[in-house]
Amino acid sequence: MKNNIKVERAKKDLTQEQLAETLGVTRQTINAIEKNKYLPSTLLALKMSALFGVTVNELFILEEGD
Amino acid sequence: MINETTFQVQLLPYAYKKYGFWILILGLPIVAAIVYLFKSTGMITDSRSFFDEWNDTLVYYPIIIGMALLVFSKEKQEDEMVQNLRYKAFVSGVFFLVIALLLLPVFSSMVALLEGNRIEMPDVGGMLGALFMLLFYTYLSFKYNLHRTRRALETDEE
Numbered sequence: 001m002k003n004n005i006k007v008e009r010a011k012k013d014l015t016q017e018q019l020a021e022t023l024g025v026t027r028q029t030i031n032a033i034e035k036n037k038y039l040p041s042t043l044l045a046l047k048m049s050a051l052f053g054v055t056v057n058e059l060f061i062l063e064e065g066d
Numbered sequence: 067m068i069n070e071t072t073f074q075v076q077l078l079p080y081a082y083k084k085y086g087f088w089i090l091i092l093g094l095p096i097v098a099a100i101v102y103l104f105k106s107t108g109m110i111t112d113s114r115s116f117f118d119e120w121n122d123t124l125v126y127y128p129i130i131i132g133m134a135l136l137v138f139s140k141e142k143q144e145d146e147m148v149q150n151l152r153y154k155a156f157v158s159g160v161f162f163l164v165i166a167l168l169l170l171p172v173f174s175s176m177v178a179l180l181e182g183n184r185i186e187m188p189d190v191g192g193m194l195g196a197l198f199m200l201l202f203y204t205y206l207s208f209k210y211n212l213h214r215t216r217r218a219l220e221t222d223e224e
Contacts, residue, residue: 024145025145026147026148028215028216028219029145029146032147032219035219037215037219040146
């Protein structure tokens with residue numbers, strides 16, 4: 001699975017720290033999600049989707065084999 | 067439905083880790099002092115059960131209470147990724163405990179056979195010993211993986 005969080009974050013001109021603070025998680029968690037090292041919960045994915053104004057499907061994209 | 071049937075364990079605040087450390091450090095000397103007091107008043111006649119028997123309940127209690135406080139307290143920065151690592155540490159802890167408890171008698175019997183001794187069921191420390199192994203492994207495994215994850219992500223910072 002890949003994601004567009006880094007792109008959406010850049011569009012909103014947010015740092016990882018600012019995004020983490022808004023979502024109530026640590027900066028390491030945001031970093032881990034962006035690098036596909038951690039898959040967020042549905043709740044966190046929905047919060048991101050609402051914050052960026054895009055659907056969850058636009059944020060997280062399934063790849064072949066997922 | 068899951069929330070209705072599953073007992074929800076709330077983790078203790080981060081400050082309880084400190085109490086866990088203190089109980090681990092001070093627990094054994096305090097228990098030793100209590101046993102000495104009991105012995106001097108004649109309530110205990112033979113203190114070897116404390117000093118020689120590692121599986122004595124008195125010895126295990128402060129260790130297990132201290133370890134439990136460490137394991138069931140939140141981290142300074144607790145979020146869903148940390149909880150995920152904690153869950154994985156518990157699952158692998160239970161798995162390795164099952165394997166260890168099943169294999170220990172086999173290993174012990176093999177050693178006894180090789181040494182030409184009679185095969186006897188080994189003492190694995192009873193319930194408290196098994197609980198200690200579980201808590202000890204879970205805590206170390208969780209802290210190691212948390213440290214490794216955070217370190218890897220620190221170097222990747224963007």
